[in-house]
Amino acid sequence: TGTTRPIRILQFVQRCAKHGDALSVISAIDSFCSKVEWAMNVGDKKGEILDAIVLETRPRWVLELGTYCGYSTVRIARLLPPGARLVTIEMNPHYAQVAKEVIQHAGLEAQVELLVGSSSILIPQLKKKLDIEKFDLVFIDHWKISYLPDTKLLEECGLLRAGSVLLADNVVCPGAPDYLHYVRNSPQYQSQYYQSYLEYLQVEDGLEKSIFLG
Numbered sequence: 001t002g003t004t005r006p007i008r009i010l011q012f013v014q015r016c017a018k019h020g021d022a023l024s025v026i027s028a029i030d031s032f033c034s035k036v037e038w039a040m041n042v043g044d045k046k047g048e049i050l051d052a053i054v055l056e057t058r059p060r061w062v063l064e065l066g067t068y069c070g071y072s073t074v075r076i077a078r079l080l081p082p083g084a085r086l087v088t089i090e091m092n093p094h095y096a097q098v099a100k101e102v103i104q105h106a107g108l109e110a111q112v113e114l115l116v117g118s119s120s121i122l123i124p125q126l127k128k129k130l131d132i133e134k135f136d137l138v139f140i141d142h143w144k145i146s147y148l149p150d151t152k153l154l155e156e157c158g159l160l161r162a163g164s165v166l167l168a169d170n171v172v173c174p175g176a177p178d179y180l181h182y183v184r185n186s187p188q189y190q191s192q193y194y195q196s197y198l199e200y201l202q203v204e205d206g207l208e209k210s211i212f213l214g
């Protein structure tokens with residue numbers, strides 16, 4: 001009984017962050033998760049690398065796998081050019097509801113399409129459902145064992161184009177070894193590791209940026 005960690009994060013955001021101010025939502029979550037309760041958000045250090053890659057990519061269509069509480073959803077959506085859209089997939093309805101309210105508090109609901117369901121079911125439906133051609137940027141942050149199968153599914157569904165950027169969280173901790181081997185050895189990808197730290201801790205982690213070559 002009682003609340004869940006995502007609910008406690010949402011309550012802190014609703015109490016301490018200014019409605020419509022994405023930066024205050026981001027810093028409220030980082031403050032809560034670094035001082036009160038750790039949570040698996042990409043966090044402030046890796047978040048700065050994520051921000052830089054969103055800005056350099058200037059994406060029109062972004063896909064996020066694993067919404068959780070919506071922290072990285074807000075980080076990405078706040079940096080999108082007008083008309084650009086972020087599709088985020090979350091299979092846990094409780095997490096999805098929390099994320100929906102976090103995204104609303106940040107005032108970014110117009111830029112975000114939050115889909116509740118498993119990526120393996122929803123990815124093949126995206127072209128039909130959302131009139132999408134290809135994704136310019138994919139942020140991968142769901143179950144680590146699902147990174148590789150879902151990357152192959154994106155390829156098979158024709159959702160990547162030459163130049164599409166995949167950005168994967170946690171390639172060191174907890175790690176995604178089969179995914180890392182694939183993107184670093186496949187001739188279809190140009191891959192680069194960005195060393196950083198696990199969210200809110202002094203443990204190494206990093207992001208892997210992989211450009212699909214088509």
Ligand SMILES: CNc1ncnc2c1ncn2[C@@H]1O[C@H](/C=C/CNC(=O)c2cc(-c3ccc(F)cc3)cc(O)c2O)[C@H](F)[C@H]1O
Pocket residue numbers: 040041042065066067068089090091092095117118119120141142143144146169170173174198199
């Ligand atoms: C498989 N298809 C899915 N489709 C839609 N939503 C999904 C799917 N699979 C999961 N979800 C959804 O995506 C989320 C899952 C995120 C998993 N993330 C982590 O495990 C993760 C773990 C650590 C970590 C590091 C050190 C340590 F000591 C303990 C933990 C750090 C991180 O940054 C992480 O991202 C959500 F929970 C799940 O419903």
Ligand SMILES: [Mg+2]
Pocket residue numbers: 040041042141169170
């Ligand atoms: Mg992560």
